[in-house]
Amino acid sequence: MIRVGINGYGNLGRGVELALTHASDMEAAVVFTRRSPESVTTLGTPVAHVDDMGAYVGKLDVVINCGGSATDLEAQGPAVTSLFNTVDSFDTHAKIPAHFAAVDDAARAASTLALISAGWDPGLFSMLRVLGEAVLPTGSTTTFWGPGVSQGHSDAIRRIRGVVDAKQYTVPVAETVAAVKERRDVELTPRTMHQRVCYVVAEEGADLAAIERAIVEMPNYFADYDTTVNFVSADVLAVEHRGIPHGGQVIRSGSTDDGVGETITFQLDLDSNPEFTGSVLVAAARAVARKAARGQTGAITLFDVTLAELSPLSEQELRAHYL
Amino acid sequence: MIRVGINGYGNLGRGVELALTHASDMEAAVVFTRRSPESVTTLGTPVAHVDDMGAYVGKLDVVINCGGSATDLEAQGPAVTSLFNTVDSFDTHAKIPAHFAAVDDAARAASTLALISAGWDPGLFSMLRVLGEAVLPTGSTTTFWGPGVSQGHSDAIRRIRGVVDAKQYTVPVAETVAAVKERRDVELTPRTMHQRVCYVVAEEGADLAAIERAIVEMPNYFADYDTTVNFVSADVLAVEHRGIPHGGQVIRSGSTDDGVGETITFQLDLDSNPEFTGSVLVAAARAVARKAARGQTGAITLFDVTLAELSPLSEQELRAHYL
Numbered sequence: 001m002i003r004v005g006i007n008g009y010g011n012l013g014r015g016v017e018l019a020l021t022h023a024s025d026m027e028a029a030v031v032f033t034r035r036s037p038e039s040v041t042t043l044g045t046p047v048a049h050v051d052d053m054g055a056y057v058g059k060l061d062v063v064i065n066c067g068g069s070a071t072d073l074e075a076q077g078p079a080v081t082s083l084f085n086t087v088d089s090f091d092t093h094a095k096i097p098a099h100f101a102a103v104d105d106a107a108r109a110a111s112t113l114a115l116i117s118a119g120w121d122p123g124l125f126s127m128l129r130v131l132g133e134a135v136l137p138t139g140s141t142t143t144f145w146g147p148g149v150s151q152g153h154s155d156a157i158r159r160i161r162g163v164v165d166a167k168q169y170t171v172p173v174a175e176t177v178a179a180v181k182e183r184r185d186v187e188l189t190p191r192t193m194h195q196r197v198c199y200v201v202a203e204e205g206a207d208l209a210a211i212e213r214a215i216v217e218m219p220n221y222f223a224d225y226d227t228t229v230n231f232v233s234a235d236v237l238a239v240e241h242r243g244i245p246h247g248g249q250v251i252r253s254g255s256t257d258d259g260v261g262e263t264i265t266f267q268l269d270l271d272s273n274p275e276f277t278g279s280v281l282v283a284a285a286r287a288v289a290r291k292a293a294r295g296q297t298g299a300i301t302l303f304d305v306t307l308a309e310l311s312p313l314s315e316q317e318l319r320a321h322y323l
Numbered sequence: 324m325i326r327v328g329i330n331g332y333g334n335l336g337r338g339v340e341l342a343l344t345h346a347s348d349m350e351a352a353v354v355f356t357r358r359s360p361e362s363v364t365t366l367g368t369p370v371a372h373v374d375d376m377g378a379y380v381g382k383l384d385v386v387i388n389c390g391g392s393a394t395d396l397e398a399q400g401p402a403v404t405s406l407f408n409t410v411d412s413f414d415t416h417a418k419i420p421a422h423f424a425a426v427d428d429a430a431r432a433a434s435t436l437a438l439i440s441a442g443w444d445p446g447l448f449s450m451l452r453v454l455g456e457a458v459l460p461t462g463s464t465t466t467f468w469g470p471g472v473s474q475g476h477s478d479a480i481r482r483i484r485g486v487v488d489a490k491q492y493t494v495p496v497a498e499t500v501a502a503v504k505e506r507r508d509v510e511l512t513p514r515t516m517h518q519r520v521c522y523v524v525a526e527e528g529a530d531l532a533a534i535e536r537a538i539v540e541m542p543n544y545f546a547d548y549d550t551t552v553n554f555v556s557a558d559v560l561a562v563e564h565r566g567i568p569h570g571g572q573v574i575r576s577g578s579t580d581d582g583v584g585e586t587i588t589f590q591l592d593l594d595s596n597p598e599f600t601g602s603v604l605v606a607a608a609r610a611v612a613r614k615a616a617r618g619q620t621g622a623i624t625l626f627d628v629t630l631a632e633l634s635p636l637s638e639q640e641l642r643a644h645y646l
Contacts, residue, residue: 275579
């Protein structure tokens, strides 16, 4: 059994614990928390304070860093990697090379192995971007996100005066998706690619028109998109919008000869973004534990693992049943 | 530059040569043929007789075996692997373990590396089956093929008395595909999953009703499917059905918790089956050349390569731009 530590127990940490219940060759050995351990209720995994992590050296094959923010992960990466093999879902695009370097230094110093930026984007989508371009070098790659909840955009709405709560869905524009798949010429701009649909709970007596204007005109977040604002009650938001669905698709369209087109589409339709992300982290942790057991050290990404390393099955089983 | 030999110059060999024109780090060094070399016109690659292959030892980094049939590849695999690193698209499912073993023996004896069963199915579809199941262990995987031309079914029609020529398209049943993606309960049988649409050129005066009956009642090939037979002129077949399109999709639908579903879809829409297959073989050949340069020997499959090995880009470029 591969013994896994879960560092952090928010939505993602819970998603990792759930995913481990589906992995017959892995077990959740401990959840590390910054809160008081007795205040944390897991699905059954023992809980320890993050300050006691050092006592677990030698008892865990890999730790999955589930920090709730990029800042958490930036600190957790090198620190935890100096004790354990690790996996994280670091997703601040511009900082990935620096994070990789910091984690790589820690891993080489401690002779551990760390896989960064797993999940679905970055993660599976990244893998498919590389695969699509390796197979079809002449062409273009387009990523559509959604339909799904964007936490960042939901937070931006919540910061507007008069807003109690909000949820923002990113929705790909169906006609543009179809055009890209059919390799038709189509303009790709924020507005042609995605719509933004908002469900907003306002304070009683708030100026709804002002809130709506503040949303649709907000630079970077909404101004470049067609945005729809729906005011709803707190009850409706709680009941009809309680999930964290997401998804999207990576489309590689290329040509192999004049007038001969080929399209590769990879699509995710997820009821739960954190549970699916947790599932990817668990598969990545399996690969890390195996590679570390063979002596590999340093930092890696999903570009550096094989499918055989991600799968619990033997190479014989894979060849006999999956080719 | 990775120097590639192309063994066989039918549709697939031509697809490989075309794909190499898109790979800036690889070059087609020679085409081997069983025909008289001067009778073979390539896009520019020199042609040699297959009997002279031995003279190229040390001059090629990898040879792609493009034999036209499973029987060809079964023989080519061990023979060519005893001289060169190789890649093939062996696709007779039941014989894959035996083929792997034969190629592995030859590769170990000669200290070469051989990757078998690349292409899209087996190949990319196989990779996505393993990836889907590694990420979502609790669920089911469904493969739909088409819309596309099935060579085997087209050949079966051509063997019927009174048939001059024919082309058979395999078409996935749209409602069943939608049901699988939406994780609805649906019966999966040959008939509910795929339709067969045939375009047939009959001899003048042939008994069309008898031909149609012979097709739709043919066991294994057609009897278990809803089959449509269209009689067309030789001209229509030549003009409107001259392509070799294909494609399909692998759908992994799983659950991460009670009532929480996640779906991964990988879809191919190909204007040219052999050109796309050739493109996958070329990416696989890049990985083989690199792994062989690091001293790896024996037989492998696409389950044993990383995305970084398939891509021409450096690991730094991949991390900076594809995560």
